[in-house]
Amino acid sequence: MFSGSIVALVTPFNDNGDVDYQQLEQLVEFHIQQGTDGIVAVGTTGESTTLSHDEHIEVVRKVVSFVDGRIPVIGGNGSNSTAEAIELTKRLNECGVDAMLGVTPYYNKPPQRGLVAHYKAIAAVTEIPQILYNVPGRTQCDLLPETVAELSKVKNIIGIKEATGNLSRLSEIKALCDDDFLLFSGDDDTGMEFMLQGGHGVISVTNNVAPKLMSEMCRHALAGERAEAEAINSKLQALHTDLFVEANPIPVKWCVAQMGAISNGKLRLPLVELSSEYHELLKSAMQKAQVL
Known part of the structure; x- marks a missing residue:
């Protein structure tokens, strides 16, 4: 069910800063028509950190409804508070998601045994598949391969989004986990190579x-068709890099608005609109990908 190109979907806001559900439906339909293999709703790119819990749950619920079973939907359930992550997980149980994605606790920097306890406590309140999410560049918390291997033994912990960009992590996790443990890249820049080396998607x-x-x-x-994958990836390479000239999702939301897929690139504070010095750089990257 879970493989290929999975979008970490942006959350559109209207001019008043409220979630725009009409545009959200249009985005979902756009991705399905374009061949996207799955949607992560309300992850980092979906601005989970500035949505209220009620908004968070409603966005996921709406995405599930709009998708209507055509592709898998993965709901974000991460928090730096285990109790809060459990609360989100319990509420997501009722939303019809196919899986949940839980980022490592940020800011409080737990030890590895704390991460094991955190994820086991979340998995215990649901039967829905859980995907770990390791992005130490944002969280200052690194989920090590040995810890992933221990967590992979939990029945409903089915995979990991590994966003270090370090391809050696892939081989380490593969060596320690069963073959059915799913491995997703969370780093667009190395995503192609990640899949060529045995990963299941991005x-x-x-x-x-x-x-x-x-x-x-x-x-x-x-x-395993390297030449064909490289030919396409060369058109995407500038986006892989330049979408991170400022904190995600500032650049990507600006680009999606430039395409007309959403009406504006509005974000919630403390995120602010893309600096004008990067506009031409991103337009060039979009032109290379033939989307502008």
């Missing part, structure tokens, strides 16, 4: 801007 920021190309690239990479 949970992607770039996919927001160039979903069709990302889907095609992933399909070739998963088939």
Whole structure:
């Protein structure tokens, strides 16, 4: 069920700063028509940190409704508070998601045994598949391969989004976990190579801007067709890099608005609109990907 090009979907806001559910439906339909293989709703790119819990749950619920079973939906359930993550998980149980994605606790920097206790406590309140999410560049908390291996023994912990960009992590986790443990790249820049080396897909920021190309690239990479995957990825490379010139999702939301897929690139404070010095850089990256 879970493989290929999975979009870490942006959350559109209207001019008043409220979630725009009409545009959200349009985004979901756009991705399905463009060949996206799955949607992560309300992850980092979806601005989970500034949505209220009620908004968070409603966005996920709406995405599930709009998708209507056509592709998998993964709901974000992460928090730096285990109790809060459990609360989100219990509420997501009723939303119809196919899986949940839980980022490592940020800011409080727990030890590895704390991470094991955290994820086991979350998994215990649901039967829905859980995907670990390791992004130490944002959280200052690194989920080590040995810890992943221990957590992979929990029945409903089925995979990991590994966003270090360090490809050696892939081989380490593969060596320690069973073959059915799912491995997703969370780093667009190395995502193609991650799949060519045995990963199952990419949970992607770039996919927001160039979903069709990302889907095609992933399909070739998963088939082991390096030349074909590299040819497509070369068109995407500037986006892979330049979508992070400022904190995600500032650049990607600006790009999606430039494409007309949403009406504005509005974010919630403390995130602010993209600096004008990066506008031409991102326009160039979009032109290379043939989306502008």
